[in-house]
Amino acid sequence: MSRGNLIPILVVLGVIVLFWYAMAVVMNAPWQQTLNARANLSDVPFTEFVGQTFAQDKPVLPAPHQVVGAIWTGLFGAAITAPRSLAFHAGITLGATLLGFALGTLLGVLLAVMIVHNNASDRSLMPWIIASQTVPILAIAPMVVVGLGAVGVTGMVPKALISMYLSFFPVVVGMVKGLRTPEPIQLDLMRTYNASPLQVFMKLRWPASIPFLFASMKVGIAISLIGAVVGELSNNAGGGLGVRLLTGSYNGQTIQIWAALFIAAALAAILVILVGWGEKLANRRMGVRA
Amino acid sequence: MSRLQRIIAVVALLFTVLTLVLPIGSFGGVPAAASTSIPTVIFLVATLAAIGAFRLRSPTLATGILAAIGCILLIVWVEPMDKALAGFWTLLVLTWLLCWLFAEQLSADIRRGKVNDGLFGWLVPVAFGVAVLVAWEAITRGANVPQVLLPPPSMIWARLTASVPTLAADFVQTFKAVLAGFALGCGSGFVVAILVDRSPFLKRGLLPIGNFVSALPIIGIAPIMVMWFGFDWPSKAAVVVAMTFFPMLVNTVAGLNASSLIERDLMRTYAANYWETLFKLRLPAAAPFIFNALKINSTLALIGAIVAEFFGTPIVGMGFRISTEVGKLNIDLVWAEIAVAAVAGSAFYGVIALIERAVTFWHPSIRGGRA
Numbered sequence: 001m002s003r004g005n006l007i008p009i010l011v012v013l014g015v016i017v018l019f020w021y022a023m024a025v026v027m028n029a030p031w032q033q034t035l036n037a038r039a040n041l042s043d044v045p046f047t048e049f050v051g052q053t054f055a056q057d058k059p060v061l062p063a064p065h066q067v068v069g070a071i072w073t074g075l076f077g078a079a080i081t082a083p084r085s086l087a088f089h090a091g092i093t094l095g096a097t098l099l100g101f102a103l104g105t106l107l108g109v110l111l112a113v114m115i116v117h118n119n120a121s122d123r124s125l126m127p128w129i130i131a132s133q134t135v136p137i138l139a140i141a142p143m144v145v146v147g148l149g150a151v152g153v154t155g156m157v158p159k160a161l162i163s164m165y166l167s168f169f170p171v172v173v174g175m176v177k178g179l180r181t182p183e184p185i186q187l188d189l190m191r192t193y194n195a196s197p198l199q200v201f202m203k204l205r206w207p208a209s210i211p212f213l214f215a216s217m218k219v220g221i222a223i224s225l226i227g228a229v230v231g232e233l234s235n236n237a238g239g240g241l242g243v244r245l246l247t248g249s250y251n252g253q254t255i256q257i258w259a260a261l262f263i264a265a266a267l268a269a270i271l272v273i274l275v276g277w278g279e280k281l282a283n284r285r286m287g288v289r290a
Numbered sequence: 291m292s293r294l295q296r297i298i299a300v301v302a303l304l305f306t307v308l309t310l311v312l313p314i315g316s317f318g319g320v321p322a323a324a325s326t327s328i329p330t331v332i333f334l335v336a337t338l339a340a341i342g343a344f345r346l347r348s349p350t351l352a353t354g355i356l357a358a359i360g361c362i363l364l365i366v367w368v369e370p371m372d373k374a375l376a377g378f379w380t381l382l383v384l385t386w387l388l389c390w391l392f393a394e395q396l397s398a399d400i401r402r403g404k405v406n407d408g409l410f411g412w413l414v415p416v417a418f419g420v421a422v423l424v425a426w427e428a429i430t431r432g433a434n435v436p437q438v439l440l441p442p443p444s445m446i447w448a449r450l451t452a453s454v455p456t457l458a459a460d461f462v463q464t465f466k467a468v469l470a471g472f473a474l475g476c477g478s479g480f481v482v483a484i485l486v487d488r489s490p491f492l493k494r495g496l497l498p499i500g501n502f503v504s505a506l507p508i509i510g511i512a513p514i515m516v517m518w519f520g521f522d523w524p525s526k527a528a529v530v531v532a533m534t535f536f537p538m539l540v541n542t543v544a545g546l547n548a549s550s551l552i553e554r555d556l557m558r559t560y561a562a563n564y565w566e567t568l569f570k571l572r573l574p575a576a577a578p579f580i581f582n583a584l585k586i587n588s589t590l591a592l593i594g595a596i597v598a599e600f601f602g603t604p605i606v607g608m609g610f611r612i613s614t615e616v617g618k619l620n621i622d623l624v625w626a627e628i629a630v631a632a633v634a635g636s637a638f639y640g641v642i643a644l645i646e647r648a649v650t651f652w653h654p655s656i657r658g659g660r661a
Contacts, residue, residue: 005494005495005498007495008491008492008494008495008496009494009495009498009499010495011491011495012492012495012496012499013499027518060517060518118294119394119397119398119401120390120393120394120396120397120398120414121393122397123393123397123400123411123414123415124393124414124415124417124418125418126415127415128415128418128419128422131632131636133589134589134632134635134636134638134639135628135631135632135635136589136592136593136596136628136631136632136635137593138509138593138596138597140612140624140628142600142612142613142616143612143616143621143624146438146616146617147438147439147440147621148439150436150438150439150619151436151438151439218505219505222505222506225507226507226509229507229509229510230509230597233597233600241510245510245513246513246601248513249513249514249516249517249601249602252517254514254517257510257513257514258514260510261507261510261511261514264506264507264510265506265507268505268506268507269502269505269506272505
């Protein structure tokens with residue numbers, strides 16, 4: 001993101017927040033009118049009415065400052081180990097995300113290495129890898145969690161497996177492309193050096209594929225988080241941001257849902273940025289000038 | 291003849307001998323050897339002959355036929371047995387080795403031009419798929435895997451054919467949301483992209499945000515949408531709209547920038563106005579990007595609609611069925627539902643890919659013959 005984009009982004013964000021406040025008034029108005037009618041309040045001035053719509057207990061659409069307040073108390077209002085703390089739930093989700101992401105990246109790289117080095121696995125695996133992503137795995141996430149729970153595998157592992165299934169795909173596709181970027185002339189040079197297949201891999205193919213690896217990992221870590229959140233939807237007891245979403249929806253706690261949603265979004269953003277930093281670091285070590 | 295093929299062939303010989311001598315399974319508590327069945331003995335001897343007689347280079351056709359027979363034998367054996375013994379697992383390994391050898395040999399033949407790629411190329415992935423299905427069936431039945439964990443494919447198929455009306459009703463309910471949401475989300479993303487494209491300021495402000503939002507777990511808004519739009523399919527369509535909008539927006543804007551300056555200059559020398567340039571140059575140039583978004587969105591839409599049904603739905607729909615039948619531990623019905631979803635998702639993707647081939651016939655990736 002270049003500096004020149006900052007002002008347009010801020011303007012667009014400002015418009016979105018203003019629009020949000022306006023929608024909060026519109027969507028919360030009917031219920032507020034009912035409340036006021038019950039309390040025999042007539043002729044509430046408009047400015048006061050707007051204030052009321054921003055301060056409901058279970059609004060249809062919470063105002064931005066209500067969500068921010070809920071996030072603040074959720075993060076700093078309780079001890080980090082207390083189940084009331086949003087940081088506690090975010091930590092649970094983060095653990096499953098990272099484990100799944102690590103497993104998925106590892107699997108993706110291994111598959112890509114196989115596909116690039118073996119013609120038969122290229123032909124037999126690649127169509128199925130693509131087909132595997134048309135299976136709506138998120139939709140069966142609850143079943144994976146319940147099924148593994150029935151044989152005693154509980155906690156972080158089932159969620160991580162779902163994250164793995166989602167995140168290995170971009171890594172395979174990116175790495176197959178990346179490992180194939182060396183041109184014939186470069187491979188020929190390695191041959192004139194009498195390089196073994198392992199040396200060709202370590203000194204030519206692997207370095208050439210690093211940019212592709214990081215691009216894939218950015219996509220992969222974002223969908224790992226989605227996988228972990230959806231995996232939590234079926235397991236009330238375990239905790240995590242997905243559980244906050246679910247209990248919020250059962251109890252009509254809209255502010256809680258929005259707060260969990262924003263924490264998840266912030267987590268996704270932080271993770272993607274961290275991978276971006278890793279990319280910069282790797283690039284610098286490999287001699288790329290920024 | 292690669293070293294890998296030779297290694298596979300030698301290991302396959304070893305496992306053939308092992309299968310001949312080891313007990314294959316127990317029937318009513320009595321262990322039986324593979325040598326009690328004449329077809330199995332013939333198969334094993336034929337394998338020894340095919341690999342041994344050609345000095346580890348069995349002809350591709352022979353390997354393929356042997357692999358297929360191995361698959362059939364596995365299925366036939368596993369049906370009546372109450373517990374699989376060592377011989378059964380060596381037979382399974384042997385069959386996998388034969389399938390692998392077949393894939394290796396066939397792809398080597400295709401690369402050398404001995405076999406036509408167009409006619410027989412599809413056999414390699416199909417062989418892999420069949421091998422996975424057979425191993426799934428053999429392992430779940432042979433090792434008596436708890437049904438809650440993973441039912442065998444034959445059981446899923448039986449359940450699928452037995453409950454067609456339920457599955458059809460669920461499918462219709464969910465696909466209403468998928469199609470409506472997909473059309474609305476992609477359509478509005480497309481229109482907004484064209485509007486945004488006219489303003490460089492908006493483009494610079496909206497694109498980074500759009501890119502960012504595409505990476506967010508938008509699926510989390512499902513409970514909110516169910517609160518806003520009710521239990522029936524419109525709330526699911528709303529989730530799908532939110533999920534598909536941003537990928538479409540980002541890709542279309544990127545695509546509209548794909549035409550080069552020199553091409554736009556040419557349109558200018560023709561005195562083409564904005565709309566003519568848009569329809570005759572920039573939209574066609576953007577088509578590969580737009581189809582990329584449509585393909586991404588086709589899987590997202592299905593996922594969004596199914597997950598949204600977890601948060602409340604009338605008593606029909608694929609997501610509803612999955613979540614309730616998991617609770618009742620009817621895992622075979624859940625897998626049947628997943629099979630339907632996978633086939634529907636692949637078909638949806640395939641239709642878009644076909645339209646893409648027809649529309650962007652000029653693109654190098656299509657002219658090269660590989661999509």
